Amino acid sequence: MPALVLLGAQWGDEGKGKATDLLGGSVDYVVRYQGGNNAGHTVVVGDQKYALHLLPSGILSPGCTPVIGNGVVVDPSVLLSELSGLNERGVDTSKLLLSGNAHLITPYHTEVDKVTERFLGKRKIGTTGRGIGPAYADKINRVGIRVQDLFDESILTQKVEAALDFKNQVLAKLYNRRAIRTEQIVDELLGYAEELRGYVADTTLILNNAVDEGKVVLFEGGQGTLLDVDHGTYPFVTSSNPTAGGACTGAGVGPTKINRVIGILKAYTTRVGAGPFPTELLDADGEALRTIGGERGVTTGRDRRCGWFDAVIARYATRVNGLTDFFLTKLDVLTGWERIPVCVGYEVDGERVDELPQSQSDFHHAKPVYEYLPGWSEDITRAKSFSDLPKNAQNYVKSLEEMSGAPISAIGVGPGRDETIQINSFL
Ligand code: GDP
Ligand code: IMO
Ligand code: MG
Numbered sequence: 001m002p003a004l005v006l007l008g009a010q011w012g013d014e015g016k017g018k019a020t021d022l023l024g025g026s027v028d029y030v031v032r033y034q035g036g037n038n039a040g041h042t043v044v045v046g047d048q049k050y051a052l053h054l055l056p057s058g059i060l061s062p063g064c065t066p067v068i069g070n071g072v073v074v075d076p077s078v079l080l081s082e083l084s085g086l087n088e089r090g091v092d093t094s095k096l097l098l099s100g101n102a103h104l105i106t107p108y109h110t111e112v113d114k115v116t117e118r119f120l121g122k123r124k125i126g127t128t129g130r131g132i133g134p135a136y137a138d139k140i141n142r143v144g145i146r147v148q149d150l151f152d153e154s155i156l157t158q159k160v161e162a163a164l165d166f167k168n169q170v171l172a173k174l175y176n177r178r179a180i181r182t183e184q185i186v187d188e189l190l191g192y193a194e195e196l197r198g199y200v201a202d203t204t205l206i207l208n209n210a211v212d213e214g215k216v217v218l219f220e221g222g223q224g225t226l227l228d229v230d231h232g233t234y235p236f237v238t239s240s241n242p243t244a245g246g247a248c249t250g251a252g253v254g255p256t257k258i259n260r261v262i263g264i265l266k267a268y269t270t271r272v273g274a275g276p277f278p279t280e281l282l283d284a285d286g287e288a289l290r291t292i293g294g295e296r297g298v299t300t301g302r303d304r305r306c307g308w309f310d311a312v313i314a315r316y317a318t319r320v321n322g323l324t325d326f327f328l329t330k331l332d333v334l335t336g337w338e339r340i341p342v343c344v345g346y347e348v349d350g351e352r353v354d355e356l357p358q359s360q361s362d363f364h365h366a367k368p369v370y371e372y373l374p375g376w377s378e379d380i381t382r383a384k385s386f387s388d389l390p391k392n393a394q395n396y397v398k399s400l401e402e403m404s405g406a407p408i409s410a411i412g413v414g415p416g417r418d419e420t421i422q423i424n425s426f427l
Helices: 016-024 076-088 107-123 132-140 147-151 153-174 182-197 203-212 244-251 284-293 311-321 360-365 391-404
Strands: 003-008 029-032 041-045 048-052 065-068 097-099 217-220 260-266 269-271 305-307 325-329 339-348 351-353 367-374 408-412 420-422
Touching (some): 003 016, 065 203, 076 182, 107 132, 203 217, 203 244, 217 244, 325 391
Parallel strands (some): 325 408
Antiparallel strands (some): 269 305, 339 351, 408 420
């Protein structure tokens, strides 16, 4: 049975946490394959609200084994505090599996993230400041520290020394910061080793066996398609591949084993941090979407930038991820608008375009071309089936589906687990 990828189709915060949690009950493994604790995934179960950063959202489903794959960057202090926070609330986390090949975020990565952003000034990316970019940079530069290094003090010391050799020059000479001592980092990291040892496993082997045995494996993306380092709005992106291919490299499972790729798509658009955003609203409508949608970052508490739905982006997400389905979230937030603008194309320097412009400069100049769909005023939060939705809400969903290039198989009408209309099964 299926191996599914569930990922963000826009700029993150589409409601991936809720979608993963919803499927969690019927899934054997939920796997994070990229990113780190830059993610903020909210899951609402009954009257309990959970904010997850590094752990897969499936951790809240008792039958499900949560996995942190090799493609994730792991801040061990964050991982342990997230685990103990969940344990205090009665969540069993003992099944967690952690890839020994995952790279670690150390205090020097968070330090470099913050000073680099400060140094960039008005050109900054607006990162989450969690050390994500510098940790991935070290991975690619082959000076990263991996989870498995925690269990060999001599190797760990050599590797930290090698990483700090260069970094301390930069910190001291360029950023005027104090150098970081190797022993301080090694001592801190060794302090996490014993607590983490029991979770470490050959996750690629386990996951491939699981898929071969017909278990249901769900790969949960962090961030979103437009934040992908290859396919997003570079350089205003994160430093990993949230797109579907990232699930293969970030978990060690081949593309022939993936059956379904589900894009989580908000019924409007949000973005946190800097970078182009054609449908952004800087007016009362933007403020209303932010307030009604509760659009404030789970990780950094920053207000999210808000705008209308952008079908060009949705089509692009279908293409670069090979999406088989969409899960449309937060439809309830749009209740009350008399008519709802939807961006169907762009105007770039006087020319109409229907696809995401290839050049960054063109995308920065892209002006949305809107179509206006009739709104609805009825409360839809209790709708259980598509036919329970008012006609205009049905029409909104159908129009988005036609524009976006893949079937909308589920619709979110509220944050709770049960506030979902399932149209086609994902399994
Ligand atoms: P993620 O990063 O993609 O997991 O999304 P976040 O958790 O950062 O942000 C999504 C927010 O929307 C959370 O507060 C969810 O509880 C909430 N949410 C998810 N689906 C729905 C929905 O269908 N309706 C409403 N009103 N809220 C939703
Ligand atoms: P979830 O998983 C929204 C954004 C940051 C910044 C850029 C780079 O909750 O959808 P980074 O710290 O990753 O180097 O920052 O990416 N960003 C997110 N935006 N949701 C997220 O995660 C994000 N993770 C990173 O705001 O613009
Ligand atoms: Mg989020």
